[in-house]
Amino acid sequence: GAVVSQHPSWVICKSGTSVKIECRSLDFQATTMFWYRQFPKQSLMLMATSNEGSKATYEQGVEKDKFLINHASLTLSTLTVTSAHPEDSSFYICSAITSGRAINEQYFGPGTRLTVT
Amino acid sequence: GNSVTQMEGPVTLSEEAFLTINCTYTATGYPSLFWYVQYPGEGLQLLLKATKADDKGSNKGFEATYRKETTSFHLEKGSVQVSDSAVYFCALSDLSDKLIFGTGTRLQVFP
Numbered sequence: 001g002a003v004v005s006q007h008p009s010w011v012i013c014k015s016g017t018s019v020k021i022e023c024r025s026l027d028f029q030a031t032t033m034f035w036y037r038q039f040p041k042q043s044l045m046l047m048a049t050s051n052e053g054s055k056a057t058y059e060q061g062v063e064k065d066k067f068l069i070n071h072a073s074l075t076l077s078t079l080t081v082t083s084a085h086p087e088d089s090s091f092y093i094c095s096a097i098t099s100g101r102a103i104n105e106q107y108f109g110p111g112t113r114l115t116v117t
Numbered sequence: 118g119n120s121v122t123q124m125e126g127p128v129t130l131s132e133e134a135f136l137t138i139n140c141t142y143t144a145t146g147y148p149s150l151f152w153y154v155q156y157p158g159e160g161l162q163l164l165l166k167a168t169k170a171d172d173k174g175s176n177k178g179f180e181a182t183y184r185k186e187t188t189s190f191h192l193e194k195g196s197v198q199v200s201d202s203a204v205y206f207c208a209l210s211d212l213s214d215k216l217i218f219g220t221g222t223r224l225q226v227f228p
Contacts, residue, residue, distance in 0.1 A: 043218045043221075044206070046215055093160070095160075095161075103215065104151050104163055104166055107160065108153075108155075108160030
């Protein structure tokens with residue numbers, strides 16, 4: 001089946017610094033990628049949807065200047081958490097889908113745990 | 118708004134025991150319903166789905182029936198195995214064509 005990887009799998013950074021998370025589709029072209037965030041004992045919450053070559057669409061309440069998303073190729077999307085603060089500590093998950101597929105046919109990455117100290 | 122509620126875990130069972138993980142939803146219209154499974158170190162994978170009332174989704178011995186009257190989509194398996202240990206997420210897709218997830222339920226199966 002299709003594989004989506006994330007790098008790094010975990011990262012610790014200091015408050016005020018920025019951190020970049022990569023999401024790659026390894027064996028298919030991802031026309032759309034999604035970024036989710038999951039706090040402990042809470043649901044996965046969709047943060048943004050990005051289409052290759054276009055600006056990301058952010059969900060209500062998600063700061064686009066804080067969570068920078070780039071989807072410059074059909075196999076790579078990046079999420080940069082700028083000026084990170086402890087409240088940004090969370091589990092970030094990406095998923096990818098090919099054009100024409102149903103929404104449930106997303107392929108998910110294993111997630112990245114971010115800890116901001 | 119639309120939401121999914123599932124039972125808190127962890128659910129701890131012995132091998133060959135019967136499994137039920139409850140899931141209820143709130144939605145306008147007629148959402149599609151899904152169960153995803155996340156094995157340790159891996160991404161979420163679609164386990165089964167149902168797109169309309171009374172549909173039964175099934176896969177790998179797991180089943181769930183779309184019950185509109187009770188707005189439920191409970192996951193069941195007659196005899197669990199150690200390899201079923203994972204986190205299970207109930208989800209729906211609404212008119213906005215986005216996935217809305219429950220909080221996940223961790224299942225631990227012991228030999």
